[in-house]
Amino acid sequence: METLIIVGLITLIIGLICLCKDASGLAFLLGVIGAYLISGGIMIYEESCKPTAMDVYKKKTTLEITYKNGVPVDSVVVFKDKEK
Secondary structure (H helix, E strand, O other): OHHHHHHHHHHHHHHHHHHHHOOOHHHHHHHHHHHHHHHHHHHHHHHHOOOOHHHHHOOOEEEEEEEEOOEEEEEEEEEOOOOO
């Protein structure tokens, strides 16, 4: 996932450099591909930060409950440690 973001950044930078030198279709295509790779990498990274059922089973998570006037109104599963 980090590799996808890095490759996307490099592709985007190359596309922008080519676009500054000459306005060709290849430069625009490289920019679009780079942007897609970056956004895909970010989406994959965000999805991997969510707790899974296996994380709950292995007791890597805890349940945080929000109370309002002594009544539980919300609960969220969070990681015990900040790393997965």
